[in-house]
Amino acid sequence: MKRRLLLPALALAAAGVLALSGCSGASGGGAASGSSDELKGLTGDIGAKDFSEQFILAYITAGILNAHGADVKANTKLVGSANVRQALETDQFLGYWEYTGTSWVTYNGNTTPVKGEQAQFDATKKADAAKGIAWLDPAPLNNTYAFAIRKSKADELGVKTLSDVAKLPAADQTFCIESEFSTRDDGWPGLKAAYGITVPDSNVALLDTGVIYTATQKGDDCNFGEVFQTDGRIKALDLVVMQDDKQFFPVYQGAFTLKQATLDKYPAIADVIAKVAPLLTTEQMQTLNAMVDVDGEDPQDVANTWLKDQGLI
Template sequence: MKRLMTTLSGLALAGAMTTAQAADVVVGGKNFTEQQILATMTSQYLEGLGYDVDSRAGMGSAVLRQAQENGQIDLYWEYTGTSLINYNDISERLDPDETYERVKELDAEKGLAWLAPSAANNTYALAMRADDAEERGIMSLSDLAEAINDGVELGIGLNAEFYARDDGWRPLQEAYEFQVGRRDVNRMDSGLVYQALRDGQVDVGLVFATDGRIPAFDFHVLEDDRDFFPAYALTPVVRQDTLEQFPELEEQMNALSELLDDETMASLNARVDVDRETIERVAESFLEEHGLL
């Protein structure tokens, strides 16, 4: 039986490798909702254009990146800040345009081409309930700092990682010149921050800018008006040799990238995470809506 299982596993692996080799484009994706939506959307879009696509969503970030560098993945959507910090070890603080240009240059040396960045930036952010933010007149992080410095008591919800990070809560307070006492900071799991903010248990919560729960729970994301948070612009990245084989792929993917911004991605994410629609249907309907399928 063990020998039979080993043989079957080997045949399955050989079949997967044959499929990947036969495909025009192998599309990858990470293992969270936004990335699964984008991988599925990209696969559907390219198949509609006549490509033979092998889709491999649900991969870990580092594994996916390595697979692309090794030629096992042709195309996936990456975040500029992730490449800058995690893959290229750049700690220098850069503005969004500088971040994009730097990773484009550095990754070109590794055979990877960054196409046109979308307007979707899935970075850390602080948010408030929209009605509360409007009532208090707190629309930006500078407004938040001013309110705290004026003595307004606000409960803050953060995850433990951000609270302790060298580029997290402490330097954020330094950058915006305010200070919150430890008793006013509630550290909890990321998912619980959204619930606590929605239910009024905290007044300000740490979120990710394109999370679908932001529009679903009617949160207002405070503007980072001093550009503290790194840019994480969502961008299609393709192997240079794949692009040389299919030069039209650049224009095709740029057309899709142009349609994406924070509000759009948050809405798509919410349809999956909040409304429980299938990823396949969400991707398909978006492409149909924009005449890409």
């Protein structure tokens, strides 16, 4: 799985080498011309997990912080959620964008999500505060799990929700999922129990993340594919996301995280990030992600263009 799973942790020394050597260039290095300098003196790396959305967010963050006097760089070289979190905890990263569901389940050891977006955010923020990690006000984006189907087939079957899917004849209940999703408590086993899905294993194809989107669009291996809600390929491939009407999946709302000590020293970070966060809706991230994953654009270019288009740099 390309994001938010608890991958086997690399040795700390290796993580340190990657973090220190993986600094990227143009979105870091000095304030933008004619901009403010309330973050003068703030240096370090903005981290990212190893997928496009995180790369874009890291470059957006570095760009906006530098426009306000910081001298930070986006680091997109570290692999694995656990390693990125560790890099923050050990001060190798200044901060990075995290998802509430990831921290709540993976880093704080909870097996049951909190119902409701705001309630989940508040609970996660409180849990991480005890560890000295601050969560700034979140973006509206929710990069949660979802199941999608090609639009023509959705119209044919008349499905809009996962409850609708569970009521279909077994022959129509075919699924493409990732191998790791197939064993997670917040994945396939829990979903089947929550919605009463009882299809045999032969109705489920285990595929790599990227393959699932195209397989779902073709409809040969499955009708319903496991996707991430902000993925740009959903719109590009004309897929329809099924509503999680029983709110089974945890909320994966994105927010910038950093050490509380850093925020105490540079409280203006919160004000600067607040210029960006409200603009990052699920739909906006789908569009930005599609520029990278579908159109092949560079994440740094996408981030910088977006910041300029929004009048932020």
